[in-house]
Amino acid sequence: MESILGWQLLFLGGTATWIVFSSILNVTQKLRSLTQPWVSHYVLSGTSIVLKIQKYEHRYLDAFFSGLSCVVSVPFYTAFLPLLFWVCSQSRPLRSTFVFSGHCKLARQMTLLMAFCDYMGNCIKDVVSAPRPSSPPVRRVTATKDEQENAMEYGLPSSHTLNTVCLSGYLLHYILSYSGSDDVCKELMGFFLVCLVVGLIGVGRIYLGMHSLIDIIGGLALGLGILTFWLSVDEYIDDFVVSGQKVTSFWATLSFLLLFAYPTPELPTPSFEYHTAFDGVALGIVIGIQQTYHQFHHENVARILTPQLRLHAFVGRMLVGIPTILLVKFCSKALAKWILPILAYTLGIPVRSTSYIPALNGAGKKSDIKQSGYAQKLLFFSKQTSFDVDTGTRLLQYAGLAWSTVDLVPSLFSHLGL
DSSP, X not given: OOOOOHHHHHHHHHHHHHHHHHHHTTHHHHHHHHHHHHHHHHHHHTHHHHHHXXXXXXXXXXXHHHHHHHHTSHHHHHHHHHHHHHTTOOOSOOOSSSOOOOOHHHHHHHHHHHHHHHHHHHHHHHHHOOOOOOTTTSOOOOOSXXXXXXXXXXXXXXXXXXXXXXXXXXXXXXXXXXXXXXXHHHHHHHHHHHXXXXXXXXXXXXXXXXXXXXXXXXXXXXXXXXXXXXXXXXXXXXHHHHHOSSHHHHHHHHHHHHHHHSOOOSSOOTHHHHHXXXXXXXXXXXXXXXXXXXXIISSSOOOTTBTTBOHHHHHHHHHHHHHHHHXXXXXXHHHHHHHHHHHHHHTTOOEEOSSSOGGGTTSSOGGGSSOOOGGGGSGGGOOOSOEEHHHHHXXXXXXXXXXXXXXXXXXXXXXXXO
């Protein structure tokens, strides 16, 4: 068996070392003491800007900006990304002499980028723990359950702005690179459309009372920084995922460590749950791609609306694929709920459940609910009396969902001739 590559061991060791020392040195609390007062001041002083924008209150604007927020939300991307995989996954040998270049790379890159954005954005939110605009006097519009949960998070940075900058920017980069066009007019038009969408999202988040101007600026700055970084490493990441050594073991270990590397917020929020879900999605995607890249996800695959993949075949894929991944998610959750408590008890680790397992409710302190953060979650550094088994359950169920998206479901397409 080949040993883990040196850089992998170094990276994982560095992450583990950061977890331990950041907990010992109380890095989160020190960073919060430096940043929270400053950000809170700008949130408070920015209330007048929010109120000025909300003076144009109208039910059509409420509907428009609420709808726009849903289109760029995490649930939307969660539903959209599997479709992006399925419009290009190979289910039969190509008979044409032409090579049809697929978009599988775009699908996996946007998924991993989304997971990275979610992690970085939520980490900063919970480190700073800065409030959203106070309501009242600000009118907060939460038309959907997703928006109501978003309102429970801290404000800086705006996740909607951050995600929109990164994903729309990467999509524009991919389209321009894929088309190979040097048309300056097309490039300017694409850049204008991206700026327009980002601008509308930013204004919309302020109009809806969800963010202050400082949150939007923070999301924009962080998004541009992450996008610049990602464009410089995406080729290396993709090469590693599809053809690297010890990819599955490395990514599984990294996913586990990231659960502990997450900072503890001032008060519990849903941010850690979102990170755990996308941590699992990234893990499942990487495992599935590693196993089936040469069968279903290489670049010489048919695209939708070509002779190899007609519209009716794509519809068939949707009818088969969506119920399948939902079933796998349900089964993964049920299996994790059964196995993880047994494993924990076998190892002598006390556990609790905040929502998934009623029998374990109340096993821990209320102050332990939702998140723990950093090495406080580790057994030898823990100040808790129990550990939340829901975290592992959520990680495994979303890993199962993502794995089925890129492995199980394309296999079904192949057997069904879709």
